[in-house]
Amino acid sequence: MSNAITAEGLRKRYGETQAVDGVSLEVRRGEFYGILGPNGAGKTTTMEILEGLREPDEGSAQLLGQPSWPRDPALLHRIGVQLQASAFFERLTAREQIRTFAALYGVAETRADEMLETVGLTEKAGTREDKLSGGQAQRLSIACALVHDPELVFLDEPTTGLDPQARRNLWDLLRRINSAGRTVVLTTHYMDEAETLCDRVAVMDHGRVLRVGPPRELVRELGVDTLEDVFLQLTGREYRE
Ligand SMILES: Nc1ncnc2c1ncn2[C@@H]1O[C@H](COP(=O)(O)OP(=O)(O)OP(=O)(O)O)[C@@H](O)[C@H]1O
Incomplete structure (x- = not known):
C-alpha cells in the first residue's frame, strides 16, 4: 500500500x-x-x-x-484538517458547529454529539463559538476535524x-485514534x-x-x-x- x-x-x-x-x-x-x-x-x-x-x-x-x-x-x-477557530461558522453554538460539519460529511448527528463529549464540551454544547474560551474553541476545532473519522x-x-x-485528554484521544x-x-x-x-x-x-x-x-x-x-x-x- x-x-x-x-x-x-x-x-x-x-x-x-x-x-x-x-x-x-x-x-x-x-x-x-x-x-x-x-x-x-x-x-x-x-x-x-x-x-x-x-x-x-x-x-x-x-x-x-x-x-x-x-x-x-x-x-x-x-482527511481531517484542524482549522483555526476563526474558520467557525459565525454565531452558531458548539453543537450547531459540529453538527454542521457532520452534515457536510453525511455523518449522523449522534456521532457529532459523541465527538463533543469526547473532547469534553458537552456542557458547552449550547454556547456560541465566540463565547468559548481559547482552549474550548481549540477542542471544538479538533472535534470538527475528527467527526467524519478520517x-x-x-x-x-x-x-x-x-x-x-x-492536554492529557487530547493526548489520550489522539493515541486512541492512532491505535x-x-x-x-x-x-x-x-x-x-x-x-x-x-x-x-x-x-x-x-x-x-x-x-x-x-x-x-x-x-x-x-x-x-x-x-x-x-x-x-x-x-x-x-x-x-
Ligand atoms: N501567507 C503568508 N504570506 C507571507 N509570508 C508568510 C505567509 N505565511 C507564512 N509566511 C512566512 O513564511 C515563513 C514560514 O512560516 P510558517 O507559518 O510556515 O512557519 P511555522 O514554522 O509554522 O511558524 P510558527 O511556529 O510560528 O507557526 C515565516 O517567515 C512566515 O512569516
Missing part, C-alpha cells in the same frame, strides 16, 4: 521569504508523525501544502496515493493554549508532547528538514539526553521564543 504521504522537493516562497525550501518526506500509514521547528521554520506552510490547501511553487505531494494538488474532492472525506488527520499545534488536564489505525500528523512546540506521542519526528528550520527519526533514536544519534537537546543542537535555537 502507498504511504499516507509522500512529498518531494516542496518549495514555497512568499515575496522575499523562502518559507519552504526543498522539503521531502514520507509518512507511513498508521504512523504518528510530528513536525518540529522554531517559529517561522515553515511547518504550517508545509502542512498546508501536504493538506492540499496551498499550491507549492515546486515539488509535489501524494496524499493517500493521490496528488494533493490540484485538490481532489474525493480526498476530503478521507484516515489521515492533520493538527497544527493542537494543544497550544490548553490546560494540563485538557485504531489512523495516521496523525501534527506540529508542536512541546518537546514532551512529541516525545510521548510521535513514532517519528521531522525537525525543520529555515524551510528545510534537518533530520527525521524516532525521538529516542535522534537522542541516541546525537548523544544527548532529551529531544529538547536534539532540537537545540540541530537548530541552534530554543523551541519557543
Whole structure:
C-alpha cells in the first residue's frame, strides 16, 4: 500500500521569504508523525501544502496515493484538517458547529454529539463559538476535524493554549485514534508532547528538514539526553521564543 504521504522537493516562497525550501518526506500509514521547528521554520506552510490547501511553487505531494494538488474532492472525506477557530461558522453554538460539519460529511448527528463529549464540551454544547474560551474553541476545532473519522488527520499545534488536564485528554484521544489505525500528523512546540506521542519526528528550520527519526533514536544519534537537546543542537535555537 502507498504511504499516507509522500512529498518531494516542496518549495514555497512568499515575496522575499523562502518559507519552504526543498522539503521531502514520507509518512507511513498508521504512523504518528510530528513536525518540529522554531517559529517561522515553515511547518504550517508545509502542512498546508501536504493538506492540499496551498499550491507549492515546486515539488509535489501524494496524499493517500493521490496528488494533493490540484485538490481532489474525493480526498476530503478521507482527511481531517484542524482549522483555526476563526474558520467557525459565525454565531452558531458548539453543537450547531459540529453538527454542521457532520452534515457536510453525511455523518449522523449522534456521532457529532459523541465527538463533543469526547473532547469534553458537552456542557458547552449550547454556547456560541465566540463565547468559548481559547482552549474550548481549540477542542471544538479538533472535534470538527475528527467527526467524519478520517484516515489521515492533520493538527497544527493542537494543544497550544490548553490546560494540563485538557492536554492529557487530547493526548489520550489522539493515541486512541492512532491505535485504531489512523495516521496523525501534527506540529508542536512541546518537546514532551512529541516525545510521548510521535513514532517519528521531522525537525525543520529555515524551510528545510534537518533530520527525521524516532525521538529516542535522534537522542541516541546525537548523544544527548532529551529531544529538547536534539532540537537545540540541530537548530541552534530554543523551541519557543
Ligand atoms: N501567507 C503568508 N504570506 C507571507 N509570508 C508568510 C505567509 N505565511 C507564512 N509566511 C512566512 O513564511 C515563513 C514560514 O512560516 P510558517 O507559518 O510556515 O512557519 P511555522 O514554522 O509554522 O511558524 P510558527 O511556529 O510560528 O507557526 C515565516 O517567515 C512566515 O512569516
